[in-house]
Amino acid sequence: MILQNWWFTTLLGMNEPIRPPLKRHIRADVLIVGAGAAGLSAANYFIGRGLKTVLLEKNICGGSSSGKSAGFLTPDSELELSQLIRRFGITGAKDLWSVPTKGIEMMKSNIHRYQISCDFQIQDSLFLGIGKGGWRDIQEEMKSRKALGFDQILYNETDIQSVIGSKGYSGGVRYKDTYGIDALLYCQGMKKLLVRNDIDIYESSEVISVSDHCARTHLGSVTAEQIIFCADKIEPSLSRYADNIYHAQTFLSISEPLNEMMVKSIFPEDKFQCWDSTLVYSYFRLTGDNRILLGGGSMLTTFSKNDVNSSKVIDMVIRNFKNTFPQLKGLRFIQYWPGRIDSTRDLLPTILKDPAAPWLHFVLGCVGLPWATFCGDFAARHSVQTDQQDDHHYYEYFRADRHFFVPLWMEKIISKQLVFSINNGWAKYYQRDAENNKRTKELLLTRKLNNSKPNTHSSREC
Ligand SMILES: Cc1cc2nc3c(=O)[nH]c(=O)nc-3n(C[C@H](O)[C@H](O)[C@H](O)COP(=O)(O)OP(=O)(O)OC[C@H]3O[C@@H](n4cnc5c(N)ncnc54)[C@H](O)[C@@H]3O)c2cc1C
Numbered sequence: 001m002i003l004q005n006w007w008f009t010t011l012l013g014m015n016e017p018i019r020p021p022l023k024r025h026i027r028a029d030v031l032i033v034g035a036g037a038a039g040l041s042a043a044n045y046f047i048g049r050g051l052k053t054v055l056l057e058k059n060i061c062g063g064s065s066s067g068k069s070a071g072f073l074t075p076d077s078e079l080e081l082s083q084l085i086r087r088f089g090i091t092g093a094k095d096l097w098s099v100p101t102k103g104i105e106m107m108k109s110n111i112h113r114y115q116i117s118c119d120f121q122i123q124d125s126l127f128l129g130i131g132k133g134g135w136r137d138i139q140e141e142m143k144s145r146k147a148l149g150f151d152q153i154l155y156n157e158t159d160i161q162s163v164i165g166s167k168g169y170s171g172g173v174r175y176k177d178t179y180g181i182d183a184l185l186y187c188q189g190m191k192k193l194l195v196r197n198d199i200d201i202y203e204s205s206e207v208i209s210v211s212d213h214c215a216r217t218h219l220g221s222v223t224a225e226q227i228i229f230c231a232d233k234i235e236p237s238l239s240r241y242a243d244n245i246y247h248a249q250t251f252l253s254i255s256e257p258l259n260e261m262m263v264k265s266i267f268p269e270d271k272f273q274c275w276d277s278t279l280v281y282s283y284f285r286l287t288g289d290n291r292i293l294l295g296g297g298s299m300l301t302t303f304s305k306n307d308v309n310s311s312k313v314i315d316m317v318i319r320n321f322k323n324t325f326p327q328l329k330g331l332r333f334i335q336y337w338p339g340r341i342d343s344t345r346d347l348l349p350t351i352l353k354d355p356a357a358p359w360l361h362f363v364l365g366c367v368g369l370p371w372a373t374f375c376g377d378f379a380a381r382h383s384v385q386t387d388q389q390d391d392h393h394y395y396e397y398f399r400a401d402r403h404f405f406v407p408l409w410m411e412k413i414i415s416k417q418l419v420f421s422i423n424n425g426w427a428k429y430y431q432r433d434a435e436n437n438k439r440t441k442e443l444l445l446t447r448k449l450n451n452s453k454p455n456t457h458s459s460r461e462c
Contacts, residue, residue: 003309005068005337006254006293007184010119016188018060019195022202022220028054030383031215031224033207034231036066037183037369040190041106041376042228047197051384054222055199056215058206062187064232068339069369070252070283070295071186072273073107074125074178075100077368078248078347079428081144087433094148096348096397101177103370106377107186108179116189119288121180126272128160128169134277135170142173151175164274165266168324180273180285183369207231210238213359226383228361230376232342241400243408244350245365246420247340249301251314253333255292263290265327282317292331294321303417311336343367345420346427349375351398353382405431 032042035057046053057063075097084093111120129138138154145152152175155163160172195201205217214223229239236242263271263286275283282296296317301308314336322329344350344365349372354360361379366372375398381389405426411419 001253001311001314001333001336003311003337004335005184006252006291006335007067007182009335010182011067011184011188014117014185014188016192019191019201019203021204022056022217022222025221025223026054026200028052028200028222028224029226030054030380031056031222031227032380033215033227033229034058035061035187035191035201035203036064036230036232037062037107037187037372038363038366038376038379039228039230040187040194041103041373042230042363042380043194043199043201043376044110044190045377045380046199047194049384053199054224055194055201056205056207056217056222057201057203058231060188060203061191061201062184063203065339065341066187066369066372067184068252068337069183070285070293071119071181071183071369072125072178072275072283072285073104073181073370074273074368075104075370076125076127076275077371078343079367080141081148082140083428085144085147087427087431090147092397092433093144095393097148099374099394100368100370103368103372103374104177104179106373107181107370110190110193111181111186114189114193116186116193118185118189119180119182121271121286121288123178123180123271123273123285124174124176125178126164126274127173128164128274128276129171130168130276130278131170137277138171138173145173145175163267163269163272165264165268165327166324169276174272178273180287182287207238210360226359226361228363228376228379228383230363230372230379233340234364239362239364240354241350241352241362241364243411244344244400245342246303246345246416246424248297248343249304249308249338249340250295250297251301251317251336251338252293252295253314253318253336254287255294255331255333258286258290258292258328258331260290262328262331266325282321284321292321292328292333294318294333296320303421305417307338307340309338314338341367343424345404345423346402346431347424348402349398350400351375351379351395352400403433 029051030053032039032055043055129135155172157170207215209216234242271286273285280297284294298313342365349366350364363375363379404423
């Protein structure tokens with residue numbers, strides 16, 4: 001098994017051209033920094049709006065988290081519905097759940113409308129319980145989905161074996177409108193669409209500094225009226241909000257293609273995208289050519305400070321998977337790759353306009369492709385036409401100074417990883433934001449948020 005992102009292998013097979021780096025100074029109305037799901041979605045908003053838009057990406061489009069991801073398009077990401085209900089109540093949870101749901105719709109619509117070839121698979125979600133605790137989690141998820149009026153099917157320990165070829169699960173919940181994609185090909189497909197529609201894209205162009213409307217790269221610079229940062233692993237020199245961002249590491253692996261008999265033995269009825277109820281959960285689905293895409297992690301490596309490239313963790317995930325599906329004992333996994341997901345302490349994104357420089361927007365810590373897609377579009381809409389938008393209240397949920405159990409200054413005393421784990425655990429299992437939610441509603445009634453209009457003078461130089 002070699003250390004290599006499978007989606008890069010698929011990309012090399014497509015012979016997609018790379019956009020050259022920026023090598024001069026240009027002016028623009030809008031500059032977007034970072035071309036993952038969020039940045040590409042932001043750029044997409046500017047198609048046909050008569051604003052000169054530039055997108056700078058330090059790698060290739062989709063070259064970081066988006067293009068490493070497993071491509072599960074589901075609203076769940078790391079946040080379970082029951083956790084949102086506990087924190088924000090039914091109304092707040094519904095409001096927040098609609099963020100990734102809209103993100104999925106946007107991605108699906110782009111794929112179909114622009115015929116982006118990205119191994120699009122219709123795959124119902126199957127959340128699988130392990131042991132008695134897992135069965136409780138399944139029932140909790142079922143209850144939460146019902147409370148929000150969603151459709152789903154519940155399987156108990158006996159029924160679940162009719163849809164998944166394993167005796168390792170204590171139950172499951174299944175639901176529709178979820179999909180699987182090759183997210184790197186999606187990002188590259190979006191790149192082609194944007195370029196065709198006069199958005200200037202420069203790959204291999206890292207923004208190294210920003211001041212007074214001007215962003216510099218190693219070889220060029222852009223002066224823009226509005227700058228939207230959709231960059232990951234952002235350096236403190238580029239944003240004073242960089243400290244709000246944490247990372248969670250997960251690992252992926254890909255197998256050789258399964259024959260039809262093997263496919264039927266694990267998915268007797270339908271090909272699902274699956275994840276289980278354990279804390280550091282495993283997840284798997286089939287690609288279009290019937291390879292198993294399997295992911296997971298370990299407690300030790302999830303919050304590790306640096307990238308862990310060893311195959312030890314994924315070897316363990318593969319071993320457990322084969323114990324759960326003994327019929328796949330002889331299956332060979334050929335490539336694996338790690339990835340650190342940007343996240344905030346409560347797994348909700350952070351979106352804001354810098355109060356000191358309202359032309360500077362930040363979209364940070366989006367966990368999940370659908371979240372990132374919605375948030376990029378949100379920032380784009382609000383950067384130029386905020387008075388025409390009716391969803392300002394998301395700025396309140398996603399503000400950088402929202403309440404966390406352990407304050408940021410504690411990081412100077414105990415480690416950043418420890419503060420992250422405690423806040424993260426608190427937000428997931430104990431935090432209640434009903435009061436904050438009430439405050440959000442009051443705020444919405446009494447003032448219009450972030451009503452700053454774009455600055456229209458254009459005489460700035462780098
Ligand atoms: C292994 C793995 C598996 C995952 N599986 C799933 C999944 O199945 N489903 C799901 O929904 N989510 C999944 N995720 C999470 C998901 O990939 C991310 O949440 C999502 O891609 C975030 O999108 P983004 O656009 O915010 O960030 P990114 O995709 O990280 O994009 C940010 C971009 O900014 C660029 N950049 C950074 N700094 C600069 C700079 N200074 N100048 C220019 N460019 C810069 C980066 O190169 C990058 O391309 C997974 C993540 C990983 C790592």
